[in-house]
Amino acid sequence: MVEKAEAGSELKQILAQFQLEGAVAAVTAHGSGHIHDTYHVQNTAAASPDYLLQRVNHHVFKNVPALMENIQLVTTHLRHKLGAVAGAEPSKEVLTLVPTNAGPWFYQDQEGNYWRMYLFLENTTSYDIVTSSRQAYEGGRAFGKFQALLADLPVERLHDTIPNFHHVVSRFNLFKRAVEADPVGRVKEVTPEIAFVQDRIEAMSTIYRLGQQGVLPLRVTHNDTKFNNVLLNPEGKAQCVIDLDTVMPGYVAYDFGDAIRTTVNTAPEDEADVSKIHVDLALFEGFARGFLEETGAALSEQEVASLVPGALLLPYIMGLRFLTDYIDGDHYYKIHFAGHNLQRARAQFQLVHQLEACQPQLEDIIEKVVQEVQAIPITAN
Template identity: 55%
Template sequence: MSVGKPFNFDLILDNFNIRADQSSIKAYGSGHINDTFFVKNALQKPDYLLQKVNNYVFKDVPGLMRNIELVINHLKQKILFPADAEKQVLTLVNCKNGQTYFKDDDGNYWRMFHFLPNTRSYDLITTSRQAQQGGMAFGRFQSLLSDLDPALLIQTIPDFLNIEKRLKDFQLAIQNNSFGRVSAVTSEIDFLLQRAENMLEILQLGRAGILPLRITHNDTKFNNVLLDQTDHFQCVIDLDTVMPGYVAYDFGDAIRTIINKGAEDEPDLDKVQLNIPLFAAFTQGYLSEAKHFLTGPEVKSLVKGVLLLPYMQAVRFLTDYLQGDVYYKVRFTAHNLQRSRAQMQLVKMLEKQVDALQQIIENEWQPKQ
């Protein structure tokens, strides 16, 4: 939550086409980027979610909102029944001037969505059904957007999943050694640099035109899927990072958060083990929705994404550690180092099982008759 002078909710809400119960406003959710508030409708349903967009992270909020509006409109046009579209796609509330956001006198950007009742999200997946439904949600999301031109969207965070840029930042942090930490982490540095060339493959295949640029979510952790009370997927949320990318990024990032039995910052590396049944369930759900539009090279790239995303996260954590922990919040001095080691261990475990993971993907892609 932002710290500073209180927000003038009367003024903010007066700019939107709603009748709000002012007394109902309360902080909502556990997001780390934007500030979110629940707002009750003073007349009837729907209720609302009001958000202050973090314009430090997202430098071009008008461009970001154009992205979101374009994506939402396209998704709703593809869903046959309007009542289903209201449940399965986020709905923006326009301001009285017709815009999708309001900028206050302090330079804060505000937007509003319909609140989706009777839904839930999970930070951790515990069942194969949840994994399968998450796979279906992200697969359908990509599928419905597969005929929308990626060139219409801006990069809301430039180079967000560009491993080439992340490696350049990493090498610069090693070279500068601003906090004198390099000598203590030479084995970790070697581990990452030894794999650097292979991790450029998705980017290189894209530049060669072998992998098509798609509209992707780019933040496919599982709590960005809303499920209904029976754990059936309903809606993909958090559209701020929806922009051009490669499908393997979404697949790999989702698997990174699903397959690991340990925590992202697990100190006991023996606990970093693979949950293959959850991988298989997610893959089945994802390909059941996405196989009709994916190309052969894209399917082959999925396992590369599974290796790339934890590797990239390890690079980012170690880079931040070498730079003095300036990006990620840390609870103790070596927290970013611990995070990086846990992600490197995940990469090691995935490398050992890469053939088995690829076989699961191929079995779902071309099931035996």
Template identity: 50%
Template sequence: MQSLANISEIVANFNCNADTASLKSFGSGHINDTYFLKNNDAIGADYLLQRINHYIFTNVPALTDNMCLVIDHLKVKVNATDPAKADKEVMTLIPGRDGKYFYQDKNGDYWRLCHFLSDTKSYDVVETEKQAFEGGKAFGKFQCMLADLNPTLLYEVIPNFHNISTRLAALQSAVEEDIKGRVNAVKTQLDLISQYAEAMQYFQQPEQQALLPKRVTHNDTKFNNVLLDSNDEAQCVIDLDTVMPGYVAYDFGDAIRTIINTTVEDEADMDKIQLNFALFNAYTQGYLKEAARFLTEVEVNSLIMGVLLLPYMQAVRFLTDYINGDTYFKIKFDGHNLQRAKAQLRLFELLQADKDHLHNTIIKQTESIKKGAKLAI
């Protein structure tokens, strides 16, 4: 936790009216540190202050440029239909006194400030079909509104972020170095990862890359990155650090990873990890309701591969970090990353077993929406 003196110094560099004495930690993110601040003006918007992890996000100025480009594009789209909703449905960054949308302190840490959206909530675990539907609608609308934004204008914040070939190579390097002597304890997990390694490189196949268009994608579509209003209706997509070029299936797959799981992503009891098909159906319906406006047939057919890839990839990442000594993800206890990896592999196995059913659901819902809305895909 930062001291109030440090926070006061940081906040003084932004064009805001924050009460630094109200500082408190906020959220459950793995990467950045987030704090809530009240506005000194009782009728003004409160704030979220974030320390950006510049060890992971190594080019904060370019990352910020991405965010500003996407936010501006989204606000133009919302303003065109309902200007009153622009600051509710899209994040608002607070500029610094130097005009930049970040501040670097004397310790080299990077900070940004944004408006806090009041009367909203997020969920780590989806509880109802309505929540799932609204989450799907939010991310589908997010992608749809950005479909006409040239992805080459965005900086690749984390190169090869969803490149499973690169992730597997990193895992192999960790295994070979075994700096913490942990490899012998994870042979079962390594064997399962190896068994599916070739099949999971679908998006690295040249024939798929020739057909699938790159889009501006979120790349971190956990359900808690959607804010819902007091009626559990979608309001705003948040955490835009990783917006960059990608495939729509990555976003869809990562969202399903958190939607379909009947428990938390780091569940210790493997028996509690099951598939909630009702939530999958609801999310898919909400997503396609918006995304079917721009998706190609090839993209629709790729969605199931995203569903399989993302928990598999997340397991690879967690296991790599565990073997390397827990240097990337925040952990709450020894073995946390291994527990996460085991849970994600269990989820992957269940999804793999039901992939045909899940794929058929996606296709049927797409056809239904095409027919009902007369949308050409």
């Protein structure tokens, strides 16, 4: 972490590359993210904004210029759409990039590091864990609105910032190669988990196949719909969707499924005692209601039908990724103890089990919410 004392010498040159108002009072480490280094830049002038400075991890995101082009395209589109909505506040509801003095939306330093800057959104809060149906609803509303506003943005204009990110067939092929190679001799320990993956790959490939057949349209999707990627205002209402690095072409089921994966689980992602892992149906309904209230008019029947399969698919993919990394020798994910990736995989697979067990209830909830949303009169903004 970079403390205030270091900011003057280490970051002064970086800050000088951006078009800032006022003067810098202090720079402090900000947030709990594990990918980028993020700093809150406080302003001396009360009338000038604070800023959020980030060093982008170019080891994870190999093409930072393309990533920044995506973000500029998406935020410009969102701001334009919200500008036509009565009562909307685009400056608060959309991230605002700060240009460099040279013009681009990022700066590359002499060591090859990439930096970007946003306006800091004051009086907002994010949470790592969903604790109420109301919060789940606000998360659903935020990501649903994000989808709906971007529905008319041509997906071919966006770059794949992480190729094959939610591509289950590619993930399965990487898994198979790791099992065949067995580089650290762990395959014998994970026979039940390997069988779990193999037994479900055909069903888990359904969304991919429907997409390839053109039944499910490619859309501009967020692809990392954790609840902490929604900023809430002081009243607890969703204000802004953040962390746009993985915004790229995808299927709506990906965003719904990843949000459900991280919303409805009653235990942590790496829970060792899988008996504690259950599905909170009230949180599922809360998220589904908020999501469908915003997207209902934009989604096809096939897309609505893909939402519950998406809720099963995303924990399956995450479990598959954790298991692959464990078999491969723990090279990708940071681990905090021996067997951590295996524990994570088992927790995700247990969540899949629980979602499978209540799948009829999940489908009933979606059907009920769709009917209720369709009964809501449409009013002009």
